[in-house]
Amino acid sequence: MILHGDLAPVGNRISLEQNADCILEVMFGEHQYWLDSGTSALALALLDAKANFPDVQKPRAIIPGYCCPDLVAACVYAGVEAVAVDIGANDPAYDLAQLRLHLDANVIAVIAINFLGIRERLDELRVLIAELNLPARLIEDNAQWFPAAASEMEFHADYVTFSFGRGKPMSLLGGGLLCAKRPLVASAVTSIEKSAQPSRLLPLKIAAYNWLLKPQLYQLLNRNPVLRLGETRYVPLDYIAQFDSYRRTLVTANFNLHSARNNDLSRSFDSVVLAGGLQQLDQNCAARQMQLLRYPLLCADEKIRDRLLAQLSAAGLGASPMYAAAIDQIAGVANFIIVPEPLHNARHFAQRFMTLPVHSHVSQPYRARILSLLCAAGVNPVSSAAH
Known part of the structure; x- marks a missing residue:
């Protein structure tokens, strides 16, 4: 499979068509x-x-x-x-x-x-x-x-x-x-x-x-x-x-x-990460999910996330760690917030979280490559990355 270029983590084309009525x-x-x-x-x-x-x-x-x-x-x-x-x-x-x-x-x-x-x-x-x-x-x-x-x-x-x-x-x-x-x-x-x-x-x-x-x-x-x-x-x-x-x-x-956009690509990712045991997001998140800006993937641990992120990034497939830390560890924030209790869950979430692109530039060859890497990273056997 030949891929030409790198995917951005997020972003769709902006129309320049003008209309006086908003x-x-x-x-x-x-x-x-x-x-x-x-x-x-x-x-x-x-x-x-x-x-x-x-x-x-x-x-x-x-x-x-x-x-x-x-x-x-x-x-x-x-x-x-x-x-x-x-x-x-x-x-x-x-x-x-x-x-x-x-x-x-x-x-x-x-x-x-x-x-x-x-x-x-x-x-x-x-x-x-x-x-x-x-x-x-x-x-x-x-x-x-x-x-x-x-x-x-x-x-x-x-x-x-x-x-x-x-x-x-x-x-x-x-x-x-x-x-x-x-x-x-x-x-x-x-x-x-x-x-x-x-x-x-x-x-x-x-x-x-x-x-x-x-x-x-x-x-x-x-x-x-x-x-x-x-x-x-x-x-x-x-x-x-x-x-x-x-x-x-x-x-x-x-x-x-x-x-006019749809969630078809998100459903393709679902089929692989759920069958492969990669997705660790609470099951209640699925019931609250609407059209996604990026596909959210929470791995079992930091090691799995880092390995998968490195593989996808090296191939230019638009994977991103999103916010790499809890809010109190973001550069420049510490002096402006109150943290009454340690943000244990947020820090653990940040260490294991990553996103996959679902925008219009994720063409079929890119989709197939992402699904293949997700399939290989799964902790459970997955029959086909193409589903």
Whole structure:
């Protein structure tokens, strides 16, 4: 089998087709705030939650122990202390027993991550908050998932955020959206700066991004040790601004592209990793799974993960460790978070976790090669990597 080039871990082509009507403005609820990034959307939600609890002297927000440092950046911008709580042993969702221990009157928000398309247990979080008689707001962070149809746009959290950044489910190389149950308070809204005029180079940047996603070109970036692609680190949020007018015209065409995608490749991976005994994610994750941004694979131990990751990476097959550590061990984060209990599960999860690509550039030869390596790495016999 001859493969030409390296796969990116994530990323689909961005359409440059423009449309004056933004279809999502009609499909989402009435309280929408279109912003310059997903981090800005999360920070704005936190600013509003904070404004609703003026008597809380030291407002806090709960974040999961395995997550993107952009959550911390949003908390810092909003003047809210980020409290990291451990996740499940084999589940990116919260350890509910640990969460219960750290929910108190200072907590103004709990951030619930839709992890790569595996939903957090929002109903259970709401029940837990109600049982403790706390007014904390629930924020559903959907930076790693986007609805593909109107039927998926009914939300139940107090705030729901989305990101249109690079490598997101519906990427526009920038932008974010906050949907809220009720209008935001004036003090939060006044923090939004007017958007600058979109750069005339933005269409060229998007076209270049589309080209660089092609395996033959991505290989040039991926094999360059100076670039350190995919490195996870803390980046502060400096401002919140409005969504720009040019990206708004791209929303409809790119939503239509996103809606047309399917989960066929994810099901192919399922058939091999489950039969081979590779997948260690809690079985409850499957029931919460929707369309995936990347395929999540949790190995039995670090040694198996590292060996499989090395094999897939050497072959240019788009495998990635995602976040290589628990949130308190990410570069630049330590001074900005509170960790009341050791994040044992998050650290063990990070050591064993990796992702596989499911984007449109994973053609049949790449798919066959990935399945073959997964089959060979399985702890149980698998009849065929082609199934």
